Amino acid sequence: MNLLSAENISKSLGLRVLFNNLTFGINQGQKVALIAKNGTGKTSLLKILAGKDSCDTGTVSVRKDIKIAFLDQEPDLPLDRSIFDAVYDAENPLLKTIMAYELALENHDNMKALQKAIDQMESMQAWDYEQRIKQILGELKIFDLHQQIGSLSGGQKKRVAMAMALVQNPDLLILDEPTNHLDFDMVEWLEEYLETEKVSLLMVTHDRYFLDRVCNQILELENGQLYSYSGNYSYFLEKKAERESTQAATIDKAKNLYNTELEWMRRMPKARGTKSKARIDSFYETEKVAKQRLENKKVQLDIQMNRLGGKILELHHLKKSFGDRKMVDNFSYVFKRNDRIGIVGVNGAGKSTFLKLLTDELQPDGGKIVTGETVVFGYYNQDGMKLPEDKRVIEVVKDIAEFIPMAKGKSLTAAQLLERFLFSGDQQYTYVSKLSGGERRRLYLCTLLMKNPNFLILDEPTNDLDIMTLQVLEDFLEDFPGCLLIVSHDRYFMDRLTTHLFIFEGDGIITDFNGDYGDYRDYMLVKKSEKKLDAENLKLEAKSQKFETETVATTPQAAEKTRKMTFKEKHEFEQIEKDMAVLEDRKAEITAIFESPNAGPEELQKLSAEMETIMKQLEEKELRWLELSELQS
Incomplete structure (x- = not known):
């Protein structure tokens, strides 16, 4: 069943044609990926299909009663509303029912309203749907639903927008770079969710494992x-290579035929006969094919690297805290030539703080950092990508240097360098404000490499870059003779370029893991299965002990030992469960604030002290809960 059809749609931005006369459709059950270079209008096309923008020509037809949900690359969320309002307030009867139920739960004094909400949940059969929404919010680590959206970081906003799209239970889901700002666990959960859910999908992503x-x-x-290719990403690569090979052979054959036919045309044939007319028509068709050009332009990265001396970078007993919250605790490491290190850890574990310590943006509380005299850092920082909007592309490069030294003693002009980074002559005079997200990142990478660094620190370099540019960047980094330190949620990128990892485990603990991300994931899966096995063994042991206790309790004395809860203890047990829920909610709120870049040092210090108190209270209540639960059983 066809869900959506696009017929002869075109879109231009000023004089720049993004795409022209595109025709295609999306059927029920299809999970479609759109692949194209940066600046060719991928985001514009998704917005047109989602009804958020209009095309210049052509039509988009959507089947009646089809529900479409759209995740924008840069979500435009209501900043003055809470997460709860944004997630639940949709044109969806089920969501409205669940929203009414959640509000009634909060205002539990009004039993009449609560009963009405429960009855409505029953009649709409919304209980499973409610649990599904809570699972989605939990997996995306959205805990404090009363937070104002305006107080969230960019990554948190993207996750809220993702939740808003998923909870609508759409027939067609349109996603623009869904894996940006998600940590590894979230990406793998989303991957499994989309793979198993009966939802049709159209998306743009640079994550090749995800595509596959x-x-x-x-x-x-x-x-x-x-x-169009019917298959996954691996199949696409195989068939694309075959297509390009066939296309090149067709063009070569047409060129040979064109040269022969051109001589015949120059002899001025009289086009009176039917055969002559047919041959002339055929000549012009051959000419079109022969004059085709296969676009094989790729970003060329061969910038000269400054010489790297014997001493590179040494970290000795490094410490950094914000209040009582440890970010780095007594970490030591001596960087060696050609080190290729990936950084892994959940948001808020201290990754960004660590990078800022290395680049002297923050000062350590303890220990010392010794940087070699020859080290030239190249820091690709998402937060630092502030290109001047009112300048043209070529002006941005010329502000750094008119001529750029290259490998083997060569040099390039600013214009020549930009051509290597796929900025054509016309694009070089485009204002930065007119560039797409991927083009901005390509320009930022160009300005970074112009400084000839020998120690590259890359913070999420893959976001918004097209796959073709990523492949060239990977080839360059693979041969880069300096040091690499990479933070990325692109698993393919990490697997290809890193040889060991710094694992940020929280509370300032950093572990040096010998292996790439794939090895680390396998290691964690083994540990998880071992934990599960230990838990099952403990359960079996507990059951066995319980059976022995029940067998022994045949005498009045033994029966007395297996007494039941008193009324007072029952009340205490119920109260402990409520207290623990309140403490867990507050713990989640504080964790969310920790992840926010807006929190100041004083606030973080107060919250750290509160978090410590909460953890102690939880531990005490859990122990008492276990004691009482034994009586209950």
Whole structure:
């Protein structure tokens, strides 16, 4: 069943044609990925299909009663509303029912309203749906639903927007770079969710593992033409290579035929006969094919690197805290030539703080950092990508240098360098404000490499870059003779480029793991299964002990030992459960504030002290709860 059809749609931005006369459709059950270079209009196309923008020509038809949910690359959320209002307030009767129920639960004094909400939940059969929403929010680590959206970081806003799209239970889900700002656990959960859910999907993503495991259809937009491949990303790569090989052979054959036919045309044939007319028509068709050009332009990265001396970077007993919250605790490491290290850890574990310590943006509380005299850092920082909006692309580069030294003693002009980074002559005079997200990142990377660094620190370099540019960047980094330190949620990128990892485990603990992310994931899966096995063994042991106790309790004395809860203890047990829920909620609120970049040092110090108190209270209440639960059983 066809859900959506696009017929002959075109879109331009000023004089720049993004795409022209595209025709395609999306059927029920298809999970489609759109692949194209940066600046070719991927985001614009998704917005047109989602009804958020209009095309210049052509039509988009959506099947009646089809519900579409759209995740924008840069979500435009209501900043003055809470997460709760944003997630639940949708044109969806089930969501409205659940919203009324959640509000009634909060105002539990009004039993009449609560009963009405429960009855409505029953009649709408919304209980499973409610649990599903809570699972989605939990997996995306959205705990404090009363937070104002305006107080959230960019990554938190993206996760809220993702939740808003998923909870709508749409027929067609349109996602623009869904894995940006998600940690590894979230990406893997989303991957499994989209793979198993009966939802049709259209998405743009640079995550190649994600493409391979989720998608069953690839649409490639290249040189204004749309190519369709029925299969996953690996299948697409194979068939694309075959297509390009066949296309090149067809062009070569047409060129040979064109040269022969051109001589015949120059002899001025009289086009009176039917055969002559047919041959002339055929000549012009051959000419079109022969004069085709295969666009094989790729970013060329061969910038000269400054010489790296014997001493590179040494960290000795490094410490950094915000209040009582430890970010780095007594960490030591001596960087060696050609070190290729990946950084892994949940949001708020201290990764960004660590990078700022290395680049002298923050000072350590203890220990010392010794940087070699020859080290030139190149720090690709998401927060630091502030390009001047009112300048043209070539002006941004010329502000750094008119001529750029290259490898093997060569040099390039600013214009020549930009051509290597796929900025054509016209694009070089485009204002930065007109560039797409991927083009901005390509320009930022260009300005970074112009400084000839020998120690690259890359903080989420893959976000918004197209797959073709990523492949070239990976090739360059693979041969880069300096040191690499990478923070990325792109698992393929990490697996290809890193040889060991710094694992940020929280509370300032950093572990040096010998292996890439794939090795680390396998290691964690083994540990998880061992934990599960230990838990099952403990359960069996507890059951065995309980059986022995019940067998022994045949005498009046033994029966007295297996007494039941008193009324007072029963009340205490119930109260402990409520207290623990309140403490867990507050713990989640504080954790969310820790992740926010807006929190100041004083606030963090107070919250750290409160968190410590909460953890102690939880521990005490859990012990008492276990004692009482034994009596209950």
